[in-house]
Amino acid sequence: MSHTAQSDGHARRGRAPTMADVAQVAGVSHQTVSRVLSHHPNVRDTTRAEVQRAIEQLGYRRNSSARALVTRRTLTLGVVACNPTLFGPASTLFGLEEAARDEGYMVSAVTLRRYTAKALEEAIDHLSDWGVEGIVVIVPHREAVAALAELRLPFPVVTVEGGHSLPIAGVSVDQELGARLATSHLLGVGHRTVWHVAGPPDWFEAEARVNGWRSTLEEAGVEVPPPLVGDWTPLSGYRAGQELAGRVAAGSARRTSADVTAVFVANDQMALGLMRAFREAGLSVPGQVAIAGFDDIPEAEFFAPPLTTVRQDFAAVGQASIRLLVSQLESGSTSHDGERVVIEPRLIVRRSSTSS
Amino acid sequence: MSHTAQSDGHARRGRAPTMADVAQVAGVSHQTVSRVLSHHPNVRDTTRAEVQRAIEQLGYRRNSSARALVTRRTLTLGVVACNPTLFGPASTLFGLEEAARDEGYMVSAVTLRRYTAKALEEAIDHLSDWGVEGIVVIVPHREAVAALAELRLPFPVVTVEGGHSLPIAGVSVDQELGARLATSHLLGVGHRTVWHVAGPPDWFEAEARVNGWRSTLEEAGVEVPPPLVGDWTPLSGYRAGQELAGRVAAGSARRTSADVTAVFVANDQMALGLMRAFREAGLSVPGQVAIAGFDDIPEAEFFAPPLTTVRQDFAAVGQASIRLLVSQLESGSTSHDGERVVIEPRLIVRRSSTSS
DNA sequence: GATGTCATTGTTAGCGCTCACAGCACAGAT
DNA sequence: ATCTGTGCTGTGAGCGCTAACAATGACATC
Known part of the structure; x- marks a missing residue:
């Protein structure tokens, strides 16, 4: 129901309602709407309710692009996966997506056909074009991972099964x-x-x-x-x-x-x-x-x-890689310091x- | 190399370079930079080269959020997948992602644990929060698809193996x-x-x-x-x-x-x-x-x-669903008119x- | 020489949001 | 009476980009 097209309103025709529209309906300023949306404590309960009602009425949803522009956070993580038809990568992806969602991130995936440095680079280019904040690379392939180390990307990277030799953070099963x-x-x-x-x-x-x-x-x-x-x-x-x-x-x-x-x-x-x-x-x-x-x-x-x-335990691998990535994100370290998590097989x- | 952190420059410290930075280095206006980036024909070759050089030098990348904000296009498609560990859904996802990339879209995926209407709704909420332009639902489950029909989302939806009964576009194998x-x-x-x-x-x-x-x-x-x-x-x-x-x-x-x-x-x-x-x-x-x-x-x-x-042919299913989705996107029809593609098995x- | 056309470039105004800051009312302290 | 704090709300600026329009100069046309 929260995503019904706006059922009502003098909203500018065709366009989705904005925060200003909500503000007008609720009789407050756009800033107050913003505060309600981000659960700021200093909003009177009655005002909050008013705003909530206006939001419902208009079917308002916050514009993620505008938000990302000003906060400089896209809350999106990229995944480069090799063949997700294989059981391992698919399961990892599965666990990873769930963990990312729990942390409040979205996951965008790119799959690789060929395991060349060029293909990997293109995939990563594609992801950075969309503004991911970090990426997980599930490409346990020597050439590809070597290329990764060369790149020195401006955001954190975690590899899955990427070998120990490189100074890149990674998760792997022993x-x-x-x-x-x-x-x-x-x-x-x-x-x-x-x-x-x-x-x-x-x-x-x-x-x-x-x-x-x-x-x-x-x-x-x-x-x-x-x-x-x-x-x-x-x-x-x-x-x-x-x-x-x-x-x-x-x-x-x-x-x-x-x-x-x-x-x-x-x-x-x-x-x-x-x-x-x-x-x-x-x-x-x-x-x-x-x-x-x-x-x-x-x-x-x-x-x-x-x-x-x-x-x-592929699900654990996925979870661990998200944890590693998110911790790098939060500590602001793009330092590729090569922290590693190893999971025991059975x-x-x-x-x-x-x-x- | 195109994604090396900016190696140089008087760019505002810490921040990624902007179009204005590039413009300054190249000695043109930011609009000209924009034109170069979007391959506008009316730019002199020498100017174009100048701008390109500045871009390389600064390691500039266009900010996707700012772009999305003004163009109202996120160029992102959402996928709701059931268990991608199964061969079918995984292969479909694989084909789908490739097709989407060819069309210039990014794919964001959300996976479902339980096949309930609520879980589906949450997944879709999550995707719309991130501003997807359309979604593909790979959840061949009666209850989930029924819930989908109720939702009447403000963007195109394509189902994969979603049954014929509903007025939602879909792709399926016979x-x-x-x-x-x-x-x-x-x-x-x-x-x-x-x-x-x-x-x-x-x-x-x-x-x-x-x-x-x-x-x-x-x-x-x-x-x-x-x-x-x-x-x-x-x-x-x-x-x-x-x-x-x-x-x-x-x-x-x-x-x-x-x-x-x-x-x-x-x-x-x-x-x-x-x-x-x-x-x-x-x-x-x-x-x-x-x-x-x-x-x-x-x-x-x-x-x-x-x-x-x-x-x-799961890859074909993935491709077809992207084609269907993109054609709805381009024709601007959110009309859920229930167009269907059927693929023959062997x-x-x-x-x-x-x-x- | 005036005029129009065209290619090329610059200027300005937002897109929808958050942040920093400024108000304002009312509480209690001085 | 003034000062300070605190809870709530509004105002303005600006994130980085594109779209629309304006401006410029070169060149051909009348």
Whole structure:
């Protein structure tokens, strides 16, 4: 009801009513209307009521542009997201928007098709043109984040999964820890070593998961097989699976250490593809090969078999990034001081890794 | 580089440079600067170059609030999305944002937790407070859309999958056609009838898919089994699967028409759950039961077995909704005249329905 | 030489709002 | 009686920009 078109009035034809219109109807000055709207204490109750009534009657809404012009605050945050069709970025965006709204900010989003420095720069240009007060960059891609550091923007920036190397504030899940959890779980259930299907090497998350996997194997003193590389898609996991299928021990017994008996896959979608390839090769999971994924997408629990995986709390990531951004905003520091929030992932054990 | 903080200058300390600052540096009036920025033809080339240089030097960016104030155009569109973690809404949002950007608009998104009229109204309030020029509502929920019709907002609104009943412009995929394609495909490969696991009854898409399924069966003159109801989640599909598993013919031969031999599931995630339940019940897909889903999520091709499903072109939906919104904006019609765009879905046949 | 036309530039007046400050009434203190 | 404070309200300026109009000079036309 508050947004009904003005039902009444001698308001200038066609145009939305202004504060002056409200003031006239209420018989006060525009400034008093402003005070009512911004909950200034020094307004008599009867006056306040009068103004409220006039506002309702005219269907008045404060003009955000005029307000932003004079306050120099747009109360808008920008988000640059890579592919929001992926579960992770989408969930992050979701949590982020809610947190921003709670803080009184609006979120404007721009999505990236290509992960180049130029595309990122254009996206940020677009956002700054609209006067955002700060931005969250959900582009866990090496080249893009490097470009970001060069830019030295005149407003705060927070990256999500943007690596640790740069002096930019950021939020991330401890990917390395997640990889260690998965890998040592697989070692723990009796596998001699663990193979790995990695994500694209220019993604931070992929790199961190490789590192976590590798160091776990090294610390356990077992052989580190060469990692395969995918691109996060089920198809690439499928291809990796076809390749790996040839190396699974023919019988059910585990023979040499070169045999594949356990695979840690860098995300759930690729794990799905991998499992299809194994199924087609007549290999049983977890009977002949154990598998663990990463992300815990909602489908993972219902895969055949249900997938052991590492759960990331994306909503928390979104919230944390808004908190970080807003605190920078309020402290007025554009100093890019590189504060970091790290969120711990959790291993979810399911049948794909448990030789029941 | 265009957004480097002003590197130079006698600009008023701390503040971003204004048009007047640029004008002074370039030795012209602020109006000439404005003309250069808006590509007005009547500016001498040398002057234009002078101004450009001053802009670069100061790192000037036009203040969007001031501009919006005087032009009465925020060039911002609002989107109200339900759960953007779902593949459909996320993809739509993705396509929509890109289309909006191409048209020169910014997109601000608000997400909904609960699908109530109140939540929708709050979301829209939030958007109008920020001065959006129009909104796209991706909330295919009966109550929410009904509330939307009541509101009669002072700006154009486009719904995505908002049903046909209301006089609001909208874009949708022909859900009924999709359901018919899937159902008649299942009948076509020899099943006596087709069971159905529906989505929540208060979602338009769920209802349309039920209708398409039912009418296809009726036209074929076969019995219409009672539909089961899920909530789009894999878990609810799993539960439906457990229920249905008991009714699958014990042997491999098809006996009575009450036996379940084919199921059309209202989305892919539930189909995944259903297949898990069948697997656990020792039933083979497609051997004993054929299954078809809806959406064609990226994972569907890699399910066990790969899932026959109905593909929706979500990107096209997003684009179409922006086109519709922008055309309303340009024609100045807030008339909610209920123009509708319908996009055809496509059946993707995979192994889950083909008794190879 | 007067006139009109055109390209180019400058001047002025707001857009709708908030901020700083000024009033004014009335309370209590001096 | 004057001074000071405090609660409420109004006035004026100005945020940075665009739109409308005015002004200028160059050049062609009559």
